Amino acid sequence: MGAVAQCLLAACLPLPYALLPAPTLLLCRLLKTLLMTAGLVKHDLADDVIPGKFTAQIPGPDGAVPTLPSQNGVCLLMLAARSSHPLGTFSPGLRTVGARLENMRAALEEGKDNNGFLCQTTFLAANETYTGSQMMMLCYFRSAADAHAFAHGPLHREAWTWWYQITKSHPHLSIRHELYDVPPGNWENIFVNSHPTGLGGMNMPVRCKGGWTRPLFDASKLSLRTTKGRLGHSDGTDNEKYGPEPY
Structure with a gap:
C-alpha cells in the first residue's frame, strides 16, 4: 500500500x-x-508492564484468596479461524467470523460475574501463511461445565447455525477449537517484567487487607518461586541448587 x-x-x-x-x-x-x-x-508500550516476577492464581467465586497454589481448577478453550483463500484476511466471510468472535468475547466479559469466564487473549498467527490469515482466541473458564454452558448459549448457537449455512459456499474458511480441563494442582504460570496477558490478564478481584486487587501474586517468595511450588507440589526450595532466583 x-x-x-x-x-x-x-x-x-x-x-x-x-x-x-x-x-x-x-x-x-x-x-x-x-x-x-x-x-x-x-x-x-510499557504502560501496563509489571516489573519483577509474578504469578496468577484463580480466586474463589466470592473473591477469596486461594490458600494454596493451583488450588482451583481451570479450563482453557482455544477458538481459531483461518482462511486458505488467496485474499487472506480480505477473503469472503473471514471478517464475519472475526466479528462473531468479538461479539462472543464481549458477551463473556459482560457476564463474567455469573458465567465462570475468567479472561481471554487474542492472537494473530502472522507467520504460518504469507497472508497472515489465522486468528485465535484463548478463553479461560473456571470449569469445563462453564465452557460447555457458553457453547450451548444463544450467541454461540447462532454463530454455529450461520457456519453450517455457509460451509459449502465458503470452503476456504476453517474453524477449530481445543478444550483442556485442568484439575487443581496441574497448572502453573510465571510472568517476568510482563504486561498482564493470558491467565495473568484476569480482572477478577480478590479481597485483601486494603480492599480489592487483581489476583496477581509475588512469585519471588515462598512456594511461588518454583514450578513445583506453583503446582502446589513443594515449598519452593526444590530448585535452590540452580541459583538464588530460580524460575
Missing part, C-alpha cells in the same frame, strides 16, 4: 515533493524511538 501511494505521489507531484513524505515519516518514527529510548517522552 505504501508503494502504491508513493507511485501515485510520483505521478501527481514534482519529483522532490513526491519523495519528501517517505523520509519525513521515517525521520519522525526514528526521532520518537530515540526520545523514548532516552526517557524524554512517554514509552506507552
Whole structure:
C-alpha cells in the first residue's frame, strides 16, 4: 500500500515533493524511538508492564484468596479461524467470523460475574501463511461445565447455525477449537517484567487487607518461586541448587 501511494505521489507531484513524505515519516518514527529510548517522552508500550516476577492464581467465586497454589481448577478453550483463500484476511466471510468472535468475547466479559469466564487473549498467527490469515482466541473458564454452558448459549448457537449455512459456499474458511480441563494442582504460570496477558490478564478481584486487587501474586517468595511450588507440589526450595532466583 505504501508503494502504491508513493507511485501515485510520483505521478501527481514534482519529483522532490513526491519523495519528501517517505523520509519525513521515517525521520519522525526514528526521532520518537530515540526520545523514548532516552526517557524524554512517554514509552506507552510499557504502560501496563509489571516489573519483577509474578504469578496468577484463580480466586474463589466470592473473591477469596486461594490458600494454596493451583488450588482451583481451570479450563482453557482455544477458538481459531483461518482462511486458505488467496485474499487472506480480505477473503469472503473471514471478517464475519472475526466479528462473531468479538461479539462472543464481549458477551463473556459482560457476564463474567455469573458465567465462570475468567479472561481471554487474542492472537494473530502472522507467520504460518504469507497472508497472515489465522486468528485465535484463548478463553479461560473456571470449569469445563462453564465452557460447555457458553457453547450451548444463544450467541454461540447462532454463530454455529450461520457456519453450517455457509460451509459449502465458503470452503476456504476453517474453524477449530481445543478444550483442556485442568484439575487443581496441574497448572502453573510465571510472568517476568510482563504486561498482564493470558491467565495473568484476569480482572477478577480478590479481597485483601486494603480492599480489592487483581489476583496477581509475588512469585519471588515462598512456594511461588518454583514450578513445583506453583503446582502446589513443594515449598519452593526444590530448585535452590540452580541459583538464588530460580524460575
